[in-house]
Amino acid sequence: MKYALFLGCTIPARSRNYEMSARAVARKLGIELVDIFDFSCCGFPLKSSDSGRAGLLAARNLALAEAQGLPICTLCSACTSMLAEEAHMLRKDKMLLAKANAELKKVGLSYGGNAVVKHFARVLLEDVGLDRIRKAVTVDLKGLPVATHYGCHYLKPSEIYDGAEDPENPFSLEALVEAAGARSVEYEHKRECCGGAVLVADEETALRMAKRKLDHVKSAGSKVMNVVCPFCSVMYDDNQKSIESRFEADYGIPVLFLPQILGLAMGFDRKELGLNMNVVKTKSVTEEIVGGN
Amino acid sequence: MAECQMENGSAGFAAVVAQEPGAEAIRSCYACGTCTASCPVRRVNPAYNPRRLIRMIHLGMKEQILKGKEIWLCSSCYTCQERCPEGVRITDAIVALRNLAVREGHAPSGISMQANLISSQGRLYALDEFDEKKRKKAGLPLLAPEVEGAIKLLEKKE
Numbered sequence: 368m369k370y371a372l373f374l375g376c377t378i379p380a381r382s383r384n385y386e387m388s389a390r391a392v393a394r395k396l397g398i399e400l401v402d403i404f405d406f407s408c409c410g411f412p413l414k415s416s417d418s419g420r421a422g423l424l425a426a427r428n429l430a431l432a433e434a435q436g437l438p439i440c441t442l443c444s445a446c447t448s449m450l451a452e453e454a455h456m457l458r459k460d461k462m463l464l465a466k467a468n469a470e471l472k473k474v475g476l477s478y479g480g481n482a483v484v485k486h487f488a489r490v491l492l493e494d495v496g497l498d499r500i501r502k503a504v505t506v507d508l509k510g511l512p513v514a515t516h517y518g519c520h521y522l523k524p525s526e527i528y529d530g531a532e533d534p535e536n537p538f539s540l541e542a543l544v545e546a547a548g549a550r551s552v553e554y555e556h557k558r559e560c561c562g563g564a565v566l567v568a569d570e571e572t573a574l575r576m577a578k579r580k581l582d583h584v585k586s587a588g589s590k591v592m593n594v595v596c597p598f599c600s601v602m603y604d605d606n607q608k609s610i611e612s613r614f615e616a617d618y619g620i621p622v623l624f625l626p627q628i629l630g631l632a633m634g635f636d637r638k639e640l641g642l643n644m645n646v647v648k649t650k651s652v653t654e655e656i657v658g659g660n
Numbered sequence: 661m662a663e664c665q666m667e668n669g670s671a672g673f674a675a676v677v678a679q680e681p682g683a684e685a686i687r688s689c690y691a692c693g694t695c696t697a698s699c700p701v702r703r704v705n706p707a708y709n710p711r712r713l714i715r716m717i718h719l720g721m722k723e724q725i726l727k728g729k730e731i732w733l734c735s736s737c738y739t740c741q742e743r744c745p746e747g748v749r750i751t752d753a754i755v756a757l758r759n760l761a762v763r764e765g766h767a768p769s770g771i772s773m774q775a776n777l778i779s780s781q782g783r784l785y786a787l788d789e790f791d792e793k794k795r796k797k798a799g800l801p802l803l804a805p806e807v808e809g810a811i812k813l814l815e816k817k818e
Contacts, residue, residue, distance in 0.1 A: 374803070376783045376784035376785050377784070377785070379787060379791070379795065379800070379803055380785040380787060380791050381785070383794065383795065383798050383800060386800060387798055387799070387800065390800075402801050402803070404802070404803060404804050405804055405807060405809055406803075406804075406807070407782040407783060407804075407807035407809070407810030408778050408782060408783045408784055408807075408810065412774045412775075412778060412784055413774070413775055413778050413779075414755060415732075415755060415758040415759070415762070415771050416758070416759070416762045416767060416771055416772065416774075416775040417759060417762065417775070418681065418682075418755055418756075418759055419681075420814055423813060423814070424778070424810055424813065424814065427809065427810060427813055470813065471813070473812070473813065474809045474812050474813050475809075476809075519735070519736070519737040519738055519739075520736075520738075523737070523738035523739075523741075523742055524738045524741060524742065524751070525742060534738075534742055535742070556700075559700045559737075560700045560701075560735045560737035560739070562700075562701075562735055563735070564734075564735045564736045564737075565701060565733060565734075565735045567732075567768070567770035567771065567774070568729070568732035568733060568768055568770065568771075569705070569729075569732070569733055571705075572701060572704055572705040572708075572733060573735075575704035575705070576700060576701065576703075576704050576735070579703070579704065641798065
């Protein structure tokens, strides 16, 4: 199992805890992650201004991975959808592919239309499998109550993911955290958006969206929230304090990236998983499981 | 009369929007409101209403749409697009409206700032020495601080 690791912009600069924990869990499970020095932004932040140029940027990244003969493994859900959407469009529209290639030629690249894009969670579910994850568990999570948050672009638009999962009724994240020995908690509006993409245009609206979800996670009795995208983490982890003060609420809910939860079950320590970098303190989680090592 | 003006403008603007990639199916909308009922933004901010936006396109209300704030409130969650019984790609249509707004000079400052950063660095956040030090300390590999190939690819033709 060998993949080109696509980090995008936010993760290498702002979410090193996600990157560290993903690399650790991948190592443990025999997933080889190859770094392509020259990967750029996926294109997503450019989409609102100019979707054509955004697609071109995505195509360049696809071409770089294809040249190495490697499927792409992503960590950020926005990167996943941007790259998978471009791959989907270029696969079904040969005219568009020819147009993209005319541009790519200027930077010495060409794209054959064969790149594969998979989110890390989907690699775990489909390529590694739940059995191997269960076998890698060495620390009992004792049914830690986890609220999984899918976010949007991990599942949607569903057509670009070839029906890998029904966005109205997803199961992958519950299956993964339960394979690690945690207990997935049901809560209201589980499939709803974090609001991250509205932050630039209207902070109040974005924070209200995140607040709704934190309210439901708290009232369902969950002790941890689980995310698979750095934008969702910005909304629930980085902004949790400001949501608390703005709306006079009190949450104190640690927000962990999926591989941080899996990594705890696989015996990695707090430092290896970057748990000291999460904004909401995560000690309560490790204390509950392993006495806070 | 105002109505006539809207009628004249309607064919024009809807056709312009429908030419944008992903927005081709907007004409099939029969205004059922599944989009608005499903929208998570709308639940916390009633100023946002995708059904109304689609109607406004058909009514040719170009200026109100492109100069207004509403199109920038979409969280691009795709719930409306997944559920639309007419196969209207609503999220993609909002992106098309944003692209048109930007072309006409109505980009919010945050959006143009992001576009400029990516065009000049190939990344939203250039990895400076501080980031590299942090990455090294965490045992993470070196990455291109700025991405030349991407910058060159995005250069606008004169």
